[in-house]
Amino acid sequence: MTFRSSDESGFVERVPADRWRVPWWERGVIYQVYPRSFQDSNADGIGDLAGIESRLDYLASLGVDAIWLSPIFPSPMADFGYDVADYCDVDPIFGDLAGFDRLLLAVHKHGLKLLLDFVPNHSSDQHPWFVESRTSRENAKRDWYIWRDPAPGGGPPNNWISDFGGSSWQWDETTGQYYLHAFLKSQPDLNWRSSEVREAMMSVLKFWFDRGVDGFRIDVLWHIIKAETLPDNPINADWDPCRTQRDQLIQLHSTDQPEAHAISAEFRALADSYQDRVLIGEIALPNDRLARWYGTPAQPQVHLPFNFQLIESEWDAAVLRLKIANYETSLPEFGWPNWVMGSHDAARIAARLGDAQARVAAMLLLTLRGTPTLYQGDEIGIGEVVIPPDRVRDPQDLRQPNLGIGRDRSRTPIPWDATAYGGFSTVDPWLPLNEDWRERNIAAQAEDTDSLLTLYRRLLTLRRSCEALAIGDMTLVGAADEVLVYQRRYAGDGLLVVLNLTHELQALTLPNHTEVIEVLASTLPPSIAKPTHWVLHQMEGLLAPDEGLVLRLKEKN
Known part of the structure; x- marks a missing residue:
């Protein structure tokens, strides 16, 4: 497999390691399920494991390969499961361990894989570990969290800002020290410099691997360890007051520390001791720093450091082409790419791009080289969902209102049909459905x-x-300013993907020495699409507004 980028400097080629045996997660497509909003089975307005099990036929028929569940562990739900109170059980809201085992068995019977969401950076303040830790400075678990005395002049030990706004430090009256929390004060950060913490969390992974799960998405992995002396973070001179408070500082010392890679390698070594397991790291970093999380051939780290560039990018062909090229060339030779366009933290694809370009985005996501991750509901184009003020649940939005960063809008329930409450529940759901759910x-x-x-x-x-799409190589091709074009190849099969990122007609010229022999897919709805603008065996064509095509090519002699 190779990646080539054709530009003024010529071709840049990268040849990964031997792939005689391609693992499932390279060929596969991952589908994120947000359990609270997928399917309610017990009429409490909140989705659960039994509800997910009841919808497995849909997921299998959709054509995905793996399901990733956002956290299902016991939790006070201050951050909806990302505040874990017990890493080795299931919250009663979702079911129990027996129900999880039934779901896992059913997932595997459907030919699918099941991934869990591992949250290693922090626990809930109601986790027994933290309850012990805060009882006294002498408690055996005191060092399991990050406790510090006040600064010499009083106040927090340093200037770090929580990702949810405000100081990252919370005063504890009982013991007269502050504890660190990168997110809510009810989410104290674990101290990964403690060997006991490492051992305990590795046992958590073993517990679920032994149960049969196929891998983990690891939450905020780049946060997992902090600079040992906890120095102040630098001031961000470019901070925009319309951005979150967190961005007032550059998180130089609170994230992405060199020691974190050894922890990531430990996770990988454990996963590799099982068969066909995958680790996906949530790591929001620039390309050069993101690529380091693949590790080295001798000491690999996560299989897929999540690549969020399609979520964050301007929707412009030239911009996307450059981002794709830069990302691909940043990868180590053995690194496999991945792409994400939607998540439980980001605005919906259709809300960002509109209905017509959401179709183009689907083709982009599913035809780029690498493993794609789909987020539930994006496949039906759920758009902007207005959450009434009295129904806002997201703590990030509640703490920093009016910034437009609320995550509830992407976590609304799936509408399954036109019956009451969209077939999601028989009672009013925990968040409102999209307004157009009946259609x-x-x-x-x-x-x-x-x-x-x-x-x-x-x-x-x-x-x-089509092997060319699943595991083939890719070449970016020069085109008109608003058209993104790339070729996919495998074992003599050559495809051309052309994407019009505008609402206007665009011209396109085929690569030299090629001709179109088949149109494999179009983003245009069949009922309104005219016969394809492509005339077979010709070199030029017109792309309709919002049109994307997958074309099979033939090399000319």
Whole structure:
């Protein structure tokens, strides 16, 4: 497999390590399930494990390969599961361990994999470890968290700012010290410089691996260890007051420390001691620093450091082309790329791009080289969901209102059909449904050949049947300013992906010495699409507004 970028400097080629045996997570597509909002089975307005199990036929028929569950562990739900009170059990809201085992068995019977969300940076303040830690300075678990005396003049030990706003330090009256929390004060950071913490958390991974899970997405992995002396972070001179308080500082000493890579390598060594397990790291860093989390051939780290550039990028062909090229060339030779366009933390794809370009985004995500991750509901184009002030649940939004950073909008329940509450529940859900749920739901789109869901299914079927899309190499091709073009190749099969990122007609010229022999997919709804603008065996064509195509090419002699 190779990546080539054609530009004025010529071709840049990268040849990864031997791939005689391609692991499932390189060929596969991951689908994120936000359990609270997937399917409610017990009429409490909150999704659960039994609800997920009841919808496995849908996920299998969609054509994905693995399901990643956001946290399901016991939690006070201050941050909706990312504040863990017990790493080796299931919160009663979602079910119990027996129900988890049933779900895991059913997932595997459907030919799917199951990934859990591991939260190693912090626990809940109600976790027994922290309850012990804060009882006294002499407690055996005191060193399991990060405690410090006040600064010499009083106040917090340093200037670090929580990702949710305010100081990262919380005063504890009982013991007369501050503890560190990168997020909410109810989410104290674990001290990964403690060998006991490492041993305990490795035991957590073993517990779930032994149970049969196929891997983990590791939450905020780049936060996991801090500079040992906890110095002040530098002031960010470019901070925009419209951004979060966190961005007032550059997180130089509170994230992405060199020692974190040894911890990541320990996780990988454990995963590799099992068979066909995968580790995905949530790591929001620039390319050069992100690539380090692959490790080295001798000491590998996570299989897939999450690549968020499609979420964060301007929707512009030239910008995307440069981002794709820079990301690909930053990867180590053995590193496999991955792409993410939606998540439980980001605005919906259709809300960012609109319905027409959401179809183009689907084709982009599912035809780039690398493992794609889909987020529930994006396959039916759920757009902007307005959350009434009295129904806001996201602590980040509640702490920093009016910044437009609320995450509730991407966590609303899945509308399955046009029955009451969208078939998600029989009672009012914990968050409101999208306003157009009676028309925009899974059942309606499943029967509509023009729907976005139908397009996703077609693209996923094509990806599964076509090695060039699943594991082939990729070459970026020069094109008009608003058209993104790249080739995919494998074993003599050559494809061309062309994406019009505008609402206007665009011209396109085929690469030299090639001709089109088949149109494999189009983003245009079949009922309104005219016969393809491509005339077979010609060199030029027109792309309709919002049109994306996957074309099979033939090399000319």
